[in-house]
Every structure is written in C-alpha cells, then in structure tokens.
Amino acid sequence: xxxxxxxxxxxxxxxxxxxxxxxxxxxxxxxxxxxxxxxxxxxxxxxxxxxxxxxxxxxxxxxxxxxxxxxxxxxxxxxxxxxxxxxxxxxxxxxxxxxxxxxxxxxxxxxxxxxxxxxxxxxxxxxxxxxxxxxxxxxxxxxxxxxxxxxxxxxxxxxxxxxxxxxxxxxxxxxxxxxxxxxxxxxxxxxxxxxxxxxxxxxxxxxxxxxxxxxxxxxxxxxxxxxxxxxxxxxxxxxxxxxxxxxxxxxxxxxxxxxxxxxxxxxxxxxxxxxxxxxxxxxxxxxxxxxxxxxxxxxxxxxxxxxxxxxxxxxxxxxxxxxxxxxxxxxxxxxxxx
Numbered sequence: 001x002x003x004x005x006x007x008x009x010x011x012x013x014x015x016x017x018x019x020x021x022x023x024x025x026x027x028x029x030x031x032x033x034x035x036x037x038x039x040x041x042x043x044x045x046x047x048x049x050x051x052x053x054x055x056x057x058x059x060x061x062x063x064x065x066x067x068x069x070x071x072x073x074x075x076x077x078x079x080x081x082x083x084x085x086x087x088x089x090x091x092x093x094x095x096x097x098x099x100x101x102x103x104x105x106x107x108x109x110x111x112x113x114x115x116x117x118x119x120x121x122x123x124x125x126x127x128x129x130x131x132x133x134x135x136x137x138x139x140x141x142x143x144x145x146x147x148x149x150x151x152x153x154x155x156x157x158x159x160x161x162x163x164x165x166x167x168x169x170x171x172x173x174x175x176x177x178x179x180x181x182x183x184x185x186x187x188x189x190x191x192x193x194x195x196x197x198x199x200x201x202x203x204x205x206x207x208x209x210x211x212x213x214x215x216x217x218x219x220x221x222x223x224x225x226x227x228x229x230x231x232x233x234x235x236x237x238x239x240x241x242x243x244x245x246x247x248x249x250x251x252x253x254x255x256x257x258x259x260x261x262x263x264x265x266x267x268x269x270x271x272x273x274x275x276x277x278x279x280x281x282x283x284x285x286x287x288x289x290x291x292x293x294x295x296x297x298x299x300x301x302x303x304x305x306x307x308x309x310x311x312x313x314x315x316x317x318x319x320x321x322x323x324x325x326x327x328x329x330x331x332x333x334x335x336x337x338x
Contacts, residue, residue, distance in 0.1 A: 032062065033254065035263070038069040039093040040077040045274055052270040059262045064255065081246065085143030090251040091267070096244050104318040105138045108325065109149075110241050112311055113183045114304030114337065115328050117235050119151045119275075122242060125331050134324050145252050147245040147264060150271030153278040155240020157232040158219050159210035160203065162291070166299045172209040175199060179310045180212055183236075186306035196222070203227040214240060216290055217281035231290040235300040236307075245271065304337045 100106030181191040
C-alpha cells in the first residue's frame with residue numbers, strides 16, 4: 001500500500017467522522033428549545049432576569065434557554081394574552097388588569113380595593129384551590145396556560161399636607177386609577193386621572209394634591225418627595241397589585257416532564273425574587289424622606305365597604321367573576337373588614 005492510498009483512506013475516514021459529528025450536532029441542536037419570555041418590567045430587574053435565564057440553562061444542561069424581552073420590546077403589555085395564545089411569545093409575566101377586556105377575572109386577580117391588606121392574605125386567597133381553579137379555567141378559555149402568580153408591593157397615599165382621615169381629603173385633588181376613584185367618590189373626594197410620567201409635574205404645579213400610585217420606594221424613585229412628603233398607609237389594598245405568569249400551551253407541551261418542572265420552579269424563584277426586590281426597598285427608605293402615618297381603622301373599614309360598588313361591577317361581568325367575588329367577600333368578612 002503506497003502513501004497516497006493511506007492518505008486517501010485517512011482523508012475519507014476523517015470526512016466520515018466529520019459528517020457523523022455534524023449530524024450529531026444538528027440533532028442535538030434540534031433538541032434544544034429557546035423560550036421567548038416577555039415581562040412588563042424595564043431594566044430594573046435585569047440581574048434577576050439574568051439569574052433566572054442562567055438557572056434554566058444550567059438545570060436543563062443547556063437544552064432549554066430563555067430569550068428575555070423587557071416591557072414593550074416585542075409586544076405591548078396589554079396584548080400579552082393574545083401574544084402568548086397565538087405563539088408570538090412562549091411565556092409572559094404581566095398584570096391581569098392590563099388585559100381585563102380579554103379575560104374576565106383580570107381586574108379581580110390583580111387586586112380590587114379592599115380585597116386584601118397583606119401579601120400573606122393575598123396569597124391565602126389567590127392560591128386557594130377554589131380561586132386557582134377559576135383562574136386556570138379563565139385563562140384556558142383565552143388560549144393561555146396559567147402558571148402562577150407573584151405579588152407586588154404597597155399601595156398607599158402620598159400628599160402635600162398631613163392627612164388625619166378621609167374627611168381631610170374632601171378638598172384635595174387625588175390622582176387615582178378608575179377603580180380607586182369610584183371608591184373615593186363615595187366620600188366626595190375629587191380625583192384626577194394622570195399617567196405616572198406626569199405625577200411629578202402634577203404635584204409640583206398643584207394640578208393634584210396627592211397620589212395613590214404605589215409604595216414609598218416608588219414615590220422616592222419618581223422624586224415625588226420633593227413636592228409631597230406625607231405618606232399615609234391606607235390598609236385598603238396591600239399588595240396593590242399581583243402579577244401573573246402565562247404560557248403558550250403548545251410550547252409547554254413540547255417540554256419534557258422534567259423540563260416543565262424545572263422551568264416552573266425557576267419561574268417561581270424568579271417571581272419570589274422580584275417580590276423581594278419590590279418590598280425590600282420600602283424597608284430602607286432614608287429617615288426624613290417621608291413622614292409616615294396610618295389611616296384610622298374605621299376609615300379603612302369604610303373604604304372596604306365603599307369598594308363594594310366596584311366589586312359588584314366586576315361580579316356582574318360573568319358567573320365566574322361572581323364566584324370569585326363571593327370568595328373575596330367571605331375572606332373580608334372573616335377578617336372583620338366587612
């Protein structure tokens with residue numbers, strides 16, 4: 001056998017090996033899944049998102065990877081249900097009130113005035129078997145798979161003057177969302193609708209005298225303390241919002257049982273870290289930024305009673321909503337708020 005024959009055989013062997021390696025690599029690549037995950041947050045939770053992506057990648061040996069989109073990058077947050085049901089994205093992380101026109105339970109699961117006053121209570125209500133069944137059913141009808149929830153932060157009043165009770169607010173103009181505005185109307189308290197980006201100017205120019213928007217850290221981040229420093233805990237709705245994770249059913253079905261378990265666990269870990277991120281900030285507000293007080297208990301109870309106007313509107317939307325509202329009412333009565 002001459003040198004040319006040996007060389008030719010070696011070359012053919014190498015080509016055969018390379019072909020086999022290419023086929024194996026293509027097969028392995030085909031087994032990998034890239035899940036498009038869309039949140040409604042901006043850059044503030046980027047590190048938490050990075051940890052989440054790495055955890056999924058590591059625990060699935062690289063077979064499942066998360067492609068992460070921030071709020072507004074791919075689809076608007078109010079279109080999340082449509083996007084996840086038609087497969088534009090695979091998993092979404094948003095707030096039900098954004099899509100309440102599409103899913104009847106959206107406003108209720110996000111949080112109605114008077115619904116709960118602590119995160120523990122919100123979890124007790126929303127993670128009960130009866131409520132979870134209703135949420136799963138509602139999102140299934142909308143073409144989305146309900147994966148679970150996480151919980152927001154405080155939702156209180158910031159004003160330019162000290163507030164001793166609801167009567168003090170009758171000469172104030174308070175920025176409030178529509179549901180809260182309906183409740184305040186029962187006490188003849190004037191309200192104004194303003195987007196978040198206009199709150200600073202609104203307070204500093206006197207367009208509004210106070211705002212119900214979020215927590216102390218939210219108000220500090222928006223620099224609202226430069227015009228208003230009186231923070232009143234309403235005990236009307238804490239957390240002020242809850243968040244929902246949804247998946248595309250077809251995509252979810254393509255994952256193995258073990259992969260689904262891992263992704264679900266890491267979504268829960270991610271949600272818990274976001275919740276902690278939101279609430280830890282409120283524990284470390286520098287002294288002097290705000291002056292804190294709490295609305296009298298009788299006023300808080302009056303707010304919950306007045307909120308029944310909003311609760312009834314939601315209950316009248318569907319039989320499922322009525323069941324959900326009945327569960328909220330039973331809980332509020334058990335807690336002594338109704």
